[in-house]
Amino acid sequence: MPLTSRPLRKxxxxxxGLFDEHDPGRGHESTLEIIELGERLGFDSAWLRHRHLQYGISSPVAVMAAASQRTRRIELGTAVIPLGWENPLRLAEDLATVDVLSGGRINPGVSAGPPAHYDRxxxxxxPDTxxxxxxxxxxxxxxxxxxxxxPASDFDGTEGFEVFSGRVQPHSPGLGSRLWYGGGSLESARWAGEHGMNFLTSSVVKAPAGQEAGHDFAAIQASQIxxxxxxHPDGAAARVSQGLVVIPTDSATPAQRARYEAYAAARLxxxxxxxxxxxxxxxxxxVGSSQEIAERLRAHAGYREVDEVAFALPFTFAHEDYVQILTDIAGRLGPALGWRPAG
Structure with a gap:
């Protein structure tokens, strides 16, 4: 296969959204400022991870609501909400409400499976179930x-002075087509397609059983896509977004470059x-210059299957690091991949 791909569309x-336990407000404000910066830089979307009982975003729907009031264009997503922690009816109400508040800009990503550390x-x-x-x-x-x-209820009508709906309210037309499934297995990919969802694939996949060596991450990801x-009913037009960890160093200081390279080396x-x-x-x-990263992406079998990405920011960096990384992604890496900033 040639080492080329379609131009990056989104x-x-x-x-x-990391924060200090003793000053959580500052961390959440930093996240909102980063989303505002992303809109100014022309990014098409900003996505929030979900972390329960940790020092990261535990309520991405609430953060999306706040971000929706500080932005006008950028789409807002979750990658992903683990549904083992949620009541689907209540979550549907929250998502629809935020979608209405945002003017139809949210892209909820969800996943199945039991909550992490469920026994704890x-x-x-x-407690009862x-x-x-x-x-x-x-x-x-x-x-x-x-x-x-x-239908969420078998009653739709008036009771006394109150009017009741049989379905979730508010109802936000179009939200159903913007639901994403975050999956890393062949089974999940097929299920998401069969149910007409969009598909989020990240920097983690499940390796096939019975093979202990020689795994090719990119090939596995491409096969899942x-x-x-x-x-999927839409076939080749079905939406897929890839989310690798990408750290361009074009405008980084020497100290930043050293820290980024050490971070990647520790995780290798x-x-x-x-x-x-x-x-x-x-x-x-x-990690590297935008041109180097662009070349590696164009050679990546998974990347060659998509025209949308949501590059993952590293977990533990400082606010000014994220500013530098996002500025380089929007100003150098994105254009090198054929992307044009949104107006």
Missing amino acids: LGFLTI VKDALY ADAEVFGYERVRRLLDLVRGA RAFRER PRTATPQGPARLLFAPDL
Whole structure:
């Protein structure tokens, strides 16, 4: 296959929104400022990671609501909300409300599966039903149906002086087509396609069982993207966004470059073999000049399948580092990939 790809159509970024336990307001304000900067730089989208019981964004829907009032154009997404922590009906109401407030700009990404460290949190999360909860794809399907307008109640009408709706209110037309599934397995890719969702693929995939060496992350990711589109009603036009960790150094100071390279080097060993019982395979972080990164992306089988990205910002950097990275992505890397900033 030639080492070329279609021009990059949509450029986004993903942030974890870290904060200091003793000054959480400053960290959340930094996240909002980064999103505002992203809009000024012409990014098409800003995405929020989701972290429960950690020092990152625990309520991305609330942060999206705040960001929607400080921006006018940039799309706002989640990558991803783990539905094991959520009631799909309540989440559908929150998402629809924020979508209305934003003028139809949100792109909720979700995932299935049990909450992380479930045995440690289940008594607080589901004190009466912990052993009965089911965390599979059905939970995602319920959210999809509710957002798309399926009945949530068998009563639709007036009771006394109050008017009731049988479906989630507010109903936001179009939101149902902007729901994304964050998956790293062939099974998830196929399920998302069959249910007409968009597909978020990141810097983590599940390695096939029965092979302990010689795994090619890019090839695995590309095969999942193709499987998703084979099952999707829109076929080749179905939306996929890739989210590798990308750190351009064009305008970085020597100290920043050294810190970025050390960060990537510390994380490199986990890319060699599948990690843990889930056999997770991680992509190397891409650090270097925009031209170097563009060349590596154009040679990446997964990247060659997409025309949308949401490059992941590293977890632990400072605000000024994110400003430099985003400025280089928008001003140098994006154009090198054929992208044009939004007006």
